Amino acid sequence: MLKRLSSVLLVCALGGASAVTYPMTVTHTAGSTTLPKKPVRIVALGPHALDLLLSLGVQPVGYGEASTFLKTPAFGSPIRDIKYLGSRITGSPINVGDRFNPNMEILAALKPDLIVGEDYAAPVYPQLSRLAPTLLFKGIDRNEWQKTMLVLAQALDRTQAYNTVLKAYNKGVQDTRAKLAGPFRNKKVLVVWTAGGDAKYTYTISGRSDWTGGLLNDLGLNVIDGDKRDQVISIEGLVALDPDAVIVLAAGTSTPARARTDWNANPLTSRLRATKANQVYYFDYHLFRRIRGPIAAQLIERQLLNAVPR
Structure with missing residues (x-):
């Protein structure tokens, strides 16, 4: 039986430190997506997804962004510089094109087992889903990233990394608040x-x-x-x-x-x-x-x- 996830179940899983099993079904903005195995080759569509994945210790094989924010905008080539987040990248993610309408041929060539993006990419969600399991999330509201990261952490079997990130985030907020x-x-x-x-x-x-x-x-x-x-x-x-x-x-x-x-x-x-x-x-x-x-x-x-x- 497939394991269906929700925010409530995820919180319980984190608290109980239960083992993650695959396949699992993840609920997200665009619907429900089944992950047959633990994702390894992951594509991040946009800086929001990239931040969350890097924070969990995941190095993506591909990245999609508006070309105006990339110094090397050539699609299909390794990205040499990603503003603000580039120093956290240890690999050479491939530029898959526009984050809301990526190049499907380049994506297919990467053979990803997970694509993560924002709900702005909903119009091309069917095409993305045919290439690999795809998760789309909202992220513009206050603290919404924490809900998204919680889902990703469970889906990627990285709940301990999530706990560490959240603890560091809360400490940073408290320290900065005191100084300001x-x-x-x-x-x-x-x-x-x-x-x-x-x-x-x-x-x-x-x-x-x-x-x-x-x-x-x-x-x-x-x-x-x-x-x-x-x-x-x-x-x-x-x-x-x-x-x-x-x-x-x-x-x-x-x-x-x-x-x-x-x-x-x-x-x-x-x-x-x-x-x-x-x-x-x-x-x-x-x-x-x-x-x-x-x-x-x-x-x-x-x-x-x-x-x-x-």
Whole structure:
């Protein structure tokens, strides 16, 4: 009889340290998938999946990402550099193409026994499933990665690694929270991102219920939502909110340095109390919003501690 997994059963399995047996059936966003044996050759579609797999000690044989984030975007070739996560990779994963619509021929040639991605790849899920067992997950909400990693840990027989990662994550959050308590005490913090270029004075709000705002809130920052999460606002909207501190994430064609220049070049931002108090901080959207895993959280904590005077 196939072993069917759910979040509840997984928690029980972790607590009871029961042996993992195959075949097993895993429930995920796109449905239920049976793993006939312990996966060894695994493809990660996107930085979120890659972070979770690397955190569990899994080195993927293939990786899919938007070409704009790869220095060697040639499909079918080994990836030489993966931003923020490359130092954790010991092998030479093959570039399988776009993370939401990968090259099926390249995938087939890798002969994977598991493909892991996000639910954005749902349109090609049938094709992926014909090549190998495929698991798709959500990952944009606060602490959702922990649920996903729990499922992956059980599916890959790495529950001890999961426990170790979660313990280290919680300790990192507690330590960073204590160090940031002074600079952000009683401060309302607004987190926004901007794509630069023609949209350099348009901002989108990251709320406390998404991954970024949730992590920062756990780190002791009182993240405010404005009117609502993902609301697009102008500089006039920022002035109306007038937060005590602002975290600006540079996306698209922007960079943290450009975002700082654009911010300082506009006279309206000088009205903000955050600007007057020198509490506007600039970071990379890719790290703060796209990866969404324990490795990214650790790197974010380091950047915050380096950027914020204490």
